[in-house]
Amino acid sequence: MSSFPVELQGVSTRFGKQWIHKGIDLAVPAGEVVALVGGSGSGKTTLLRQMVGLLTPAEGEVRVFGEPLFSGSHQAQLARRRRFGMLFQQGALFSAFTVFDNIAFPLREFGVRDEGLLRDLVLLKMAMVELAPDVALRMPAELSGGMVKRVALARALALEPELLLLDEPTAGLDPDLSAAFVALIRSLHQALGLTVILVTHDLDTLAALATRVAVLAAGRILAFGPLDEIMNVQDPFIDRFFHSARSQAALARGHGAG
């Protein structure tokens, strides 16, 4: 397995006349939980969407599992795509499908034909994200915010990905639920040996989950390393972001949980 599931080389992004990123270099080591943090509008989610190929950078290259994202035959690209899962901010569940069908969808597309096996697989994924079997027939509109995230996570995990991308995994959840969700992601990370990249605003989540932090500001990666190292970097943005009274309290809580 490539030691760097995701590598960004000189990635620059432009929206209209505005440059969002200017030459971003980042290599995410396998097995780590990397948090992308940065101010509002600094292009964190944009970077995440570029990693999965929903957006293409104006310049530079995104390499996934050691190869450029859009290289090789259609089959090769599809196989590469099936090695990572993404959790969208709003869940992005298919609203016309039940919970069961939402989780079964990628498996059916992959070619699992045996219905018995499929039912067991979906049940296993639901157990992994701590969902009771009786929600299987509900529609996404009938689920609470926390459950939508869990179902979306189960769907992202359906194809046994090696890389998991999370866009604001705890946004919109109350503190209790978000702590439970963070614990869930951490236990899955430990159990499955995933590489996780997450975008977050929430310092609690950051402190409890991330083994490494990448700080995005002014269009480039300001610092990349373990949280303790980042805290010692002298920079006005990092100072504001990590050293305010609120941030300190949140980080202390997060460390307590971790």
Added chain:
Amino acid sequence: MTQSTRPLPAIRIDAGGDGTEVVLSGDWTLHLLCPLPPDIQRQFALIPSGAGWSLAAVSRLDSFGALLLWRRWGRQRPLRLELPEALAPVLARAEALPADALPVEPGYRFLDGTAQLGRGLHAVAHHVLGFVALVGHILISFGGLLRNHDRWPLREISANFYKVGVRAMPVTALVGFLIGVVMSYLSALQLRAFGADTFIVNILGLGIIRELGPVLVSVLVAGRSGSAMTAQLGVMRVTEEIDALTAMGISRHVRLVLPKVVALTLAMPLLTLWGSAVAILGGMVSAKLQLDLSFDFFLNALPRAVPAANLVIGLTKGAVFGLLIALVACYFGLRVRPNTESLSANTTASVVASITVVILVDAVFAIATRSVGLPYR
């Protein structure tokens, strides 16, 4: 490194002295096991029950692989199992699964048909009640607006009028012109056989102004503007914009429904007039080419052949159809629930229902006005 360089899953059956031993090796993962390689499938079938299993050489096992084995074992651990420490948690998760705990969707039973029929009838009653309620809401907001002149949503009405009226003119003209040409051409063939060429004016004038114009334009508008109204209101429901309006204390009926209804009611007679005029123009062009009937003659004969009452009937129909299409479209738009299936179902229902209602009401008009505006009786 790519997926292809991972060790492929393999299976070996050793018939040793103390019973059969099944030795697995390689990666037992979803990406390599689905679809199940025929080799492994064949070997699986050969394994006798009571065989010992060794997973010591398995380099990777994911939950798919674990489930596959678990199901092969008939949901219990084989008596002799060699399991490396690292793979134990994966297998434990598969083992913890209760068999068939997922709720099953009930199948179709005999009485379900009856229940479905009942539900259908209930739904019809529900629609009728809901529609009446919507009309009531609109009348109440209308009454409120009569007392509060400065509250009229004039900008919305004008914007809707432009969208459903002015923007619909090109397509109405195109379809109207072609229908006029076709009708005129077909009638001309028949009339010439009887030497009754000049009656084409009566056929076209009466047919288009009184009947075809309003209905044709209604069908076009129902497909074009009615569906757009339903979809717009539906998406506003899905994105909670309508709830946001309600939370601000702004009536959805005044702001969203009333402008659409008023605009379409005002726009439809004008569109009908426009569509009928272009259709008659098409008929005139075709009559000129087919029967050599001059435009002058056609225009002079038209008022004599078609009494003015027909124009009134046609335009009234237009207004009534417009009112109904907008009401039906808004009714279905407000019924959308927040999922994509409901949005498409309600948009479809809106177009089908409005066209059906238009044709039903047209029949009512035909009966009610059977003694008005017909020259020869």
